[in-house]
Amino acid sequence: MSNSNWSRRSLFRAAAGMAAAGTLAACGGNNGRSGGSGSGVGLTQFFHAYGEAGTEQAIKKYAKAYDKADVTTQWITSADFESKLFATLLTKNAPDLFEFHPQIQMVKSGQVADLTDIIEPVKSDFNPADIKSHTVDGKIYGVRMIDDPQFFFYRKSMLEKAKVQVPTTLDELMEAAAKLTTGKVKGLYMGDDLHSVIDTMIWSAGADHLNEKNEIAYHTPGVIEGIKKMRKLFTSGHLLLGAPTASWDPSSLNQGLCAIQFCGMWAMPAIQQALGDDWGVFPFPKTIDSGKQSVYNGGWSMFVNAKGKNVDAAKEYVKWLWIDQKKYQEEWATSFGFHIPPRTSIAQTATKLKSGNAAEGVKLFNEFGHFDNIGWTQAMRTSLEDVFANSVRKDMDPEAALDKADAAVNRELKKLFG
Amino acid sequence: MSTTTTRDLASPAPAKASPARPRRGLRGSPTFNFWLFCGPFLIGLAIFVYAPILWSIWLSFFEARFTVTPDKFVGFENYTYMLTNDDFVGSLVTFTVFAAFIVPTTWALSLGLALLVNRLRFMRAFFRSVFFLPTACSYVAAALIWKMSIFSGVRFGLMNTILAWFGIDNIAWLVDPNPPWYWVVIVSARLWLQSGFYMILFLAALQNIPGELYEAAAIDGAKPGWQTFRHITLPQLRATSTAVILLLLIAAYQAFDEFFNLLSKTTWGRPPLVELYYKALGESQDYGSGSAGAVILTVLICAVTLLQGKFLGFGRGEESK
Numbered sequence: 197m198s199n200s201n202w203s204r205r206s207l208f209r210a211a212a213g214m215a216a217a218g219t220l221a222a223c224g225g226n227n228g229r230s231g232g233s234g235s236g237v238g239l240t241q242f243f244h245a246y247g248e249a250g251t252e253q254a255i256k257k258y259a260k261a262y263d264k265a266d267v268t269t270q271w272i273t274s275a276d277f278e279s280k281l282f283a284t285l286l287t288k289n290a291p292d293l294f295e296f297h298p299q300i301q302m303v304k305s306g307q308v309a310d311l312t313d314i315i316e317p318v319k320s321d322f323n324p325a326d327i328k329s330h331t332v333d334g335k336i337y338g339v340r341m342i343d344d345p346q347f348f349f350y351r352k353s354m355l356e357k358a359k360v361q362v363p364t365t366l367d368e369l370m371e372a373a374a375k376l377t378t379g380k381v382k383g384l385y386m387g388d389d390l391h392s393v394i395d396t397m398i399w400s401a402g403a404d405h406l407n408e409k410n411e412i413a414y415h416t417p418g419v420i421e422g423i424k425k426m427r428k429l430f431t432s433g434h435l436l437l438g439a440p441t442a443s444w445d446p447s448s449l450n451q452g453l454c455a456i457q458f459c460g461m462w463a464m465p466a467i468q469q470a471l472g473d474d475w476g477v478f479p480f481p482k483t484i485d486s487g488k489q490s491v492y493n494g495g496w497s498m499f500v501n502a503k504g505k506n507v508d509a510a511k512e513y514v515k516w517l518w519i520d521q522k523k524y525q526e527e528w529a530t531s532f533g534f535h536i537p538p539r540t541s542i543a544q545t546a547t548k549l550k551s552g553n554a555a556e557g558v559k560l561f562n563e564f565g566h567f568d569n570i571g572w573t574q575a576m577r578t579s580l581e582d583v584f585a586n587s588v589r590k591d592m593d594p595e596a597a598l599d600k601a602d603a604a605v606n607r608e609l610k611k612l613f614g
Numbered sequence: 615m616s617t618t619t620t621r622d623l624a625s626p627a628p629a630k631a632s633p634a635r636p637r638r639g640l641r642g643s644p645t646f647n648f649w650l651f652c653g654p655f656l657i658g659l660a661i662f663v664y665a666p667i668l669w670s671i672w673l674s675f676f677e678a679r680f681t682v683t684p685d686k687f688v689g690f691e692n693y694t695y696m697l698t699n700d701d702f703v704g705s706l707v708t709f710t711v712f713a714a715f716i717v718p719t720t721w722a723l724s725l726g727l728a729l730l731v732n733r734l735r736f737m738r739a740f741f742r743s744v745f746f747l748p749t750a751c752s753y754v755a756a757a758l759i760w761k762m763s764i765f766s767g768v769r770f771g772l773m774n775t776i777l778a779w780f781g782i783d784n785i786a787w788l789v790d791p792n793p794p795w796y797w798v799v800i801v802s803a804r805l806w807l808q809s810g811f812y813m814i815l816f817l818a819a820l821q822n823i824p825g826e827l828y829e830a831a832a833i834d835g836a837k838p839g840w841q842t843f844r845h846i847t848l849p850q851l852r853a854t855s856t857a858v859i860l861l862l863l864i865a866a867y868q869a870f871d872e873f874f875n876l877l878s879k880t881t882w883g884r885p886p887l888v889e890l891y892y893k894a895l896g897e898s899q900d901y902g903s904g905s906a907g908a909v910i911l912t913v914l915i916c917a918v919t920l921l922q923g924k925f926l927g928f929g930r931g932e933e934s935k
Contacts, residue, residue, distance in 0.1 A: 275878075278897050286682050301899075305680035380769065388767075388789045389879050430790075437786035438767010453768060575898040582701075585881040590791050611679065 237265040237509045242284070242294040244277035244496075247445060248462065248532035258517055258524050265509050278574070285501065292510040295341065295496045298330045298570040300612055302499070303337050309500040309507050312336045314515040318539075325567040326538045330497060332570060338497040339518045341528065342535035345561040346392065346460045346492045347479050349446065349467060354381070354455040364489065365482045366400070366425050369456075373434035376455040382436035385454035387443030390426065390588060391581050392458055392492075395566070396480035397422050398580075399490035405572045405580075410613050412605055414580065415598045422483035423587050423594040430588050446470075460494065461557045462533030468553075477556055479564045493565040495535070536561055571612070579604040667912075670905040678902035692906035696894075701881065702907055705889035706914075712885060713866040715801045720862055721855070724809045728816035729843075742817065746810040753807060753871035760803045761788060761876050791882045800883070803872050808865065812858050819854035823847065856926045860919060867915050886911050 243255055252271045259267035270291065272280055284290050285307055302308045312335045319327060319336075326340040350362070358376050363369040373383030386393050398405065401418035429435060436454045441447040446463035448454050450470035458480075467475055479489040498518050500510045517524060522542055529537040530548040536558060537543045549558050579601040586592040586600075669682070674692050676684035696702050731741050748756070764772045767786035774784045787795045827846050836842050848855075870887040877883045884892065890911070894904030 279891075282897065282899050301680060307680060388786075391879065436768070437789040438765075438771070438784075440762050440766055440768065575900075578892065578897065581879055582881050585879070589789070589880070590882060 237506055239265045239267045239292040239506055239510055239513055240270065241267060242270050242272060242277070242281055242291040244274050244295065245271055246462075246532070247274075248466070251528075251532045254528060254532065258521070258528075262513055262516060264516075265506075265513060267513060285503075290501050290504060292501055292504040292506050293498060293514060294501065295498055296338075297494075298338055298497060298568055299573050300332060300570045301573050301575075303332045303570075304612060306502050308337045309502040309511065310335045310337060311339060311500060311511060311514065314511055314519060315339060318519055321539050321541050323538050323540065323543075325493070325565070326495075329568045329570055338499045339514055340495060340497045340538035341518055341525070342495050343538050343561065344460045344462055344494040344496075344535055345557055345565060346396070346458065346494055347477050347557070347560055348456050349449055349459050349463070349475055349477055350456040351449065351471065351474055352476055353474050358455075362476070362478045363481045364478075365485070366397075366422065369481050370425065370429050370432065370434075372456065373429065374432065377434040381452060382454045383434040383456060384429075385436035385439060385443065385448045385457040387458070388437055388439070389581070390430070390584050392443045393426075393480060394580050394584055395492045396490045397426065397483055399492075399566050400480050400487045401483035402487040405569055405576070406609075410571050410609060412602055412609075415602060418484045418487060420594045420598065423583070423597075425483070426584070426588045427591065427594075449475075460533075461554075461561075462535055464534040464554055464557065466533070473552075475553065477553055477560065479560050489564050490566055491560050491564040493561060493567050495538070495568075573608055573612070575608050576605045579608075670908055672905075673901050674905035674909050676902050678900070678905070680899045682901055684902065688902065692902045693910065695903055696907045696910060699893065701884070701893060702886070702889055705884050705886045708883060709867060709869070709885045711797075712800070712869060713863060715797060716804055716866055717859060717862045719801065720805060720809055720812060721858055723805060724812035724858070725816050725851070725855075727809060727813040728820055729847075731813065732817055732820045742814070745813050748806050749808065749811040751807060753803075754875055756803050756807055757872040757875035760799055760872075765799045788876055791880070794882070796877060796883050799876055800872055803876070804869075807872075808862075812862070815854055815858055816851065819851050820847070823850045856923075859926065860922060863922065864915065864919065867911070867918075 241255075241259070243252075245252070252269075255271075256269050259269055278296075281291075281294055281296065285294075296302075315322070315327075315336045322340065323343065326343065327336060330336050330338045330340065354376055355362070355372070358372075360372045360375050361368070363372050369384070376383035395405070398414050398419055401416065401422045403416045403419050404413040407413040436448060439448045439453060443458055444460060444463075446457065446459050446467050449457040449459070450467060479491045481489055498514050500507060500514060504510060522539070525537055525539060526542050526546055529535040529542070530546050534549065534554055534557070536549065537546060543549070543558075548554060582604075583594070583597040583601045587594045587597040673682060673684065675687060675689060677686040677688050677691075678684040727745050731738060731745065734741060765787040766772075766774070767784060767789055768774065769778065769784055771784075771787075773787070777783075777785065785795055787799050823846070827850070828842060831842060831846055832838070836845065867885075868887060869885045870891070873883060873885055873888045874891070879892075886907070890904050890907045892898075894900045894902075894907055
C-alpha cells in the first residue's frame with residue numbers, strides 16, 4: 197500500500213512544503229487593498245469611528261464608487277485614532293489619506309500635502325472660516341468635510357418643571373444645575389474630564405487661545421474667574437460624574453441621567469428619536485459679564501499624506517469625493533448624525549437643517565461660532581486640558597496652573613514660529 | 615575485578631563517538647544545535663528589543679518631533695527637559711505610591727491563595743485554574759469592566775448600588791481626585807489580574823518544600839499553623855518571594871494599560887509610562903523627549919532592581935536552604 201512509503205520524514209517534508217506554499221500565497225494575495233472596484237493604484241484612508249450607525253458603510257460605499265483607484269478604509273476606534281494615526285504616519289504603512297483637524301505642526305513637518313490647486317477653483321463656495329483654518333502661508337492644507345457646532349442640549353420639560361430659564365451666564369448655568377438636580381437626575385453633564393468645554397469657556401470669557409501674532413491670549417483675569425466658577429460647579433454635586441458614556445454620546449441625556457448635556461450637533465437625530473420634541477439647544481453662556489456666549493465649531497477634514505507613495509492619486513480621490521460629489525457630501529453631513537456642510541451651496545439646500553432644533557443649531561453656529569486655529573496644536577491643547585485637570589478637578593491655584601501651561605505653550609510656539 | 619577492568623579498557627563507552635565513525639554533518643554539532651534553537655529567538659530579540667532600545671537612545675539626543683529619523687543634534691537637552699519637568703518627576707512619585715500599594719498586597723494575596731490551594735484535598739486543579747484564569751484576561755478589558763460596570767460613578771454601578779443599600783451617596787470613583795478613590799479601583803483591578811500568576815509560583819515553591827522538615831519540626835514540638843509557617847514555610851520560600859517581589863516591582867514600573875484606560879487624561883495617577891506617552895510620544899509626537907524619558911526610566915529600573923537584589927539577597931535563596 198502507498199501508506200508504507202509515508203515515513204515520518206516524508207510527512208514532515210510535505211508539511212513544511214505546504215506551509216511554505218501557504219506563506220508565499222499569503223504574501224502574494226493579501227495586500228489589504230483588494231475589494232475596491234478600481235484598478236491599478238491602491239489607496240488607504242484612515243477614519244475615526246463615528247458614533248452614528250451607517251457612517252462606516254457610507255464611507256466604504258463612496259470608496260467603492262470611485263473607479264480610478266482601489267480605496268481601502270481603516271475604521272479606527274475613536275479613542276485610539278490620534279495615536280494610531282501619528283504612529284502610522286512614521287511608517288511605510290502610513291495611509292495615503294486621513295481625516296484629522298488642521299494643525300500647523302503637520303504642515304511644518306511635511307506630513308500633509310498642499311491641496312490649494314484642487315480647492316482654489318471652488319474656494320469661494322467654502323465657509324471662509326474653514327478655508328482660513330486650513331491655510332498656512334497662503335497654501336491650503338486639507339478639505340473640510342463637515343462642521344460640527346457644539347453646545348448644550350436640554351430637556352425642556354425638566355427646566356419647565358424646575359422653573360428654570362435657559363441660562364445665558366455661567367452663574368445662571370450653575371444655579372440651573374442646582375435646581376435641576378434630583379435624587380436620580382443630575383443637573384448637568386459635560387463629560388468627566390470637562391475637556392469639551394475648555395475652548396468655549398475661554399471664548400465666553402472674551403479671550404482666545406492665541407492672538408494674531410501667535411502669542412498666548414488665554415491667560416486673562418476673565419479666564420481665571422471662569423476656572424474658579426468651573427471648580428465651584430465641579431464640587432457642587434450637581435454635575436453628572438462617572439457616566440458610562442462620554443459627552444460626545446447623547447446617551448446620558450437620552451436616558452434621563454441629566455437634564456442638560458454638552459454635546460455636538462451630530463447627536464440631534466439620536467436625541468430627537470429618544471426625546472421627541474422635549475429638547476432644545478443653547479450656546480455656552482457668558483463666563484463673565486463682559487464675555488460673550490460661544491459655540492465651538494469642530495469638525496473633520498481630509499488630508500493627503502505628503503510622504504505617501506500616491507500623493508497625486510490621493511489628491512485626485514479627495515477632489516472627486518470631497519469637492520465634486522456634492523450628493524455624497526450632503527448625505528455624509530445630514531443622513532446619519534447632523535453636521536453642517538462646509539460648502540455654502542450644499543448647506544443652503546440641506547433641507548434637514550432648515551427646521552426645528554437643527555435650524556437653531558445652524559443659527560448658533562453662525563452667530564456664536566469659533567473655528568479651529570491652525571496654530572493651536574495638540575500639545576498646546578493638552579496643556580490647557582492639564583489646567584482644567586489641575587485647577588477645576590484638583591483645586592490647584594488657576595494662576596499657577598496657567599503659568600505652567602504658559603511655559604509648555606511657549607515652548608511649542610518657539611519651536612513652531614521661532 | 616580484573617575482568618571488569620579488562621572489559622572497560624577493551625570496549626570504550628558507547629557515548630563517545632569513534633574517530634572512524636562518519637559524522638552526521640552539522641546536526642551532530644552542539645554549536646549548530648545551539649544556533650538552531652536559539653538563533654530565531656536571538657534574531658527576534660535583536661530586531662524587536664535591542665534595535666529599538668539603541669534607536670531610542672540615539673533619538674534621545676536629537677530634536678525628533680514628528681520624525682524618528684531626525685538630523686538636529688541637541689545633546690542632553692531632552693534629558694534636561696524631562697528631569698526638570700515636574701510632571702515626569704511626579705510620575706515617579708505616583709509609581710512609588712502604586713508600588714507601595716500593589717507589591718505587598720499582591721505578595722500577601724498570592725501567597726495566601728497558594729497556601730489555601732495547597733491545603734486542598736480535592737478540586738485543587740479547579741481552584742488553581744479559577745484563581746489563575748484572570749491572568750489570561752486583557753488589562754484593557756478588565757479596566758473597562760472595572761470602569762463601566764463595577765466602579766461606574768452613576769447609581770447603577772455595582773459598588774454604588776451596594777453603597778446605596780447602606781444609604782451612602784454615589785461615589786465618582788475615577789473622576790474626582792479628592793479623595794483619591796481611584797487607587798481602590800486601580801489596585802483592585804491589578805490584584806485580580808495578577809495574583810493568580812504569582813500564586814502559581816508560590817504553589818510550585820510550596821510543593822518543593824520537603825515534607826521531612828515539617829515532620830522533624832513536629833517531632834521537635836513545633837505547633838502547626840503560624841509557628842510552622844513562620845519558621846519553616848516562609849524561610850523556605852525566600853528565593854521565590856524575592857523573585858516575586860522583583861517581578862512585581864518591574865511590573866509596577868511598566869504599568870500602563872489600566873491607568874491609561876481608567877484615568878483618561880488626568881494629571882494625577884500617571885505612572886511613568888503613561889506620563890511619557892502623554893508628554894512626549896502619542897499625540898505630541900516628541901520622540902526625542904520621549905526617548906530621553908524612556909532611557910531615564912530604564913536606568914532607574916536597572917538601578918532599583920540591582921539594589922533590591924542586593925538587599926533582598928536575590929540568588930542567595932539556594933544557599934539559604
